[in-house]
Amino acid sequence: MHSRFLIYYDAIVRHGSIRRAAEVLNVAPSAINRHLNEFEETLGTPLFERLPRGVRPTAAGELLSLHIRTTLRDYSKTLSEIEQLRTGARGHLTIACIETALNDVLPDAILDFGTRFPRIELTVRGMPLLDCIRAVGSGEADMCLIFNPPPKHALFQVAGADFPLGIIAPPDHPLAQRKSRATLSDLVGEQVLLPDETITIFEQIDHVMATSALRLAPRVRSNSMAFLRAFVLRGGGLSVMTPVGIADDIRAGRLAFLPLRDPGITPQRLIAGVADASMPVAVANFSQQLKAFLPEWLATVSAPERSRNETAGI
Numbered sequence: 001m002h003s004r005f006l007i008y009y010d011a012i013v014r015h016g017s018i019r020r021a022a023e024v025l026n027v028a029p030s031a032i033n034r035h036l037n038e039f040e041e042t043l044g045t046p047l048f049e050r051l052p053r054g055v056r057p058t059a060a061g062e063l064l065s066l067h068i069r070t071t072l073r074d075y076s077k078t079l080s081e082i083e084q085l086r087t088g089a090r091g092h093l094t095i096a097c098i099e100t101a102l103n104d105v106l107p108d109a110i111l112d113f114g115t116r117f118p119r120i121e122l123t124v125r126g127m128p129l130l131d132c133i134r135a136v137g138s139g140e141a142d143m144c145l146i147f148n149p150p151p152k153h154a155l156f157q158v159a160g161a162d163f164p165l166g167i168i169a170p171p172d173h174p175l176a177q178r179k180s181r182a183t184l185s186d187l188v189g190e191q192v193l194l195p196d197e198t199i200t201i202f203e204q205i206d207h208v209m210a211t212s213a214l215r216l217a218p219r220v221r222s223n224s225m226a227f228l229r230a231f232v233l234r235g236g237g238l239s240v241m242t243p244v245g246i247a248d249d250i251r252a253g254r255l256a257f258l259p260l261r262d263p264g265i266t267p268q269r270l271i272a273g274v275a276d277a278s279m280p281v282a283v284a285n286f287s288q289q290l291k292a293f294l295p296e297w298l299a300t301v302s303a304p305e306r307s308r309n310e311t312a313g314i
Helices: 004-015 018-025 029-043 059-087 099-103 105-116 129-138 200-210 225-233 247-252 281-311
Strands: 048-051 054-057 091-097 120-126 143-147 156-163 166-169 192-195 220-222 238-241 256-259 268-274
Touching (some): 004 029, 004 059, 054 059, 091 099, 091 129, 105 120, 129 268, 143 281, 200 238, 247 281, 268 281
Parallel strands (some): 091 120
Antiparallel strands (some): 048 054
């Protein structure tokens, strides 16, 4: 039903090559090239610069590419909604997700969602925060799950929850036996592992140190929260993060989590964002589920800490 040219053109832009687009689509390169030449003649302007190793869209080609991607996305969305009307609750949902949420909160959310909507298929893609936002904006993902979106972003928030920032430590570490929440000063004299400047947590820690006499000399900095978790589990030191990504460790008692009470340390906002309020049925269903699920999930992560404090008579 849909024009083959739109599919051909989008593939050329994505792969930067007529030959590569033809391979992916299993179409003869000459067929794609013929369609492209005919359309350029109709418009009276070139759409691609022909390069020695491929092609690159001209200014006119970029404009057309944006229109075609929007058209194809809307077409796919409409077909999905028609299918759902015909057969009931089914469809497809693509989620772009940051590293930490891939470990626990998103798998738990999908498992919960699947009990009610077993016929909705999902694709999950892990990527950095800004790439998650770009994926939603370009239509490559229907939704993203990220922490602390930048002030200027083109996302419509459909669900969210505030997660505390805290120190994580092995359960046998003296700090894990504290009777109150911790402060960053508790890390002085310890082997400290901290996120680097690419992680939003860094900004808050840096602000506390810049506005106080506190000085921390981290043994290790990393842009990977998974690496910091693994290093703490192996006794390499203490780190700072949210419960997201280490929930299973907290529940099983493999790690202790001590929320920070320093002035300037605020909760980290985990949000689910979409391109706009007009969503396919599958996306709307998952968004609605996340609104209730995220706060409930946060309560299950903080329960072990509450239980430990109650046992200690705090």
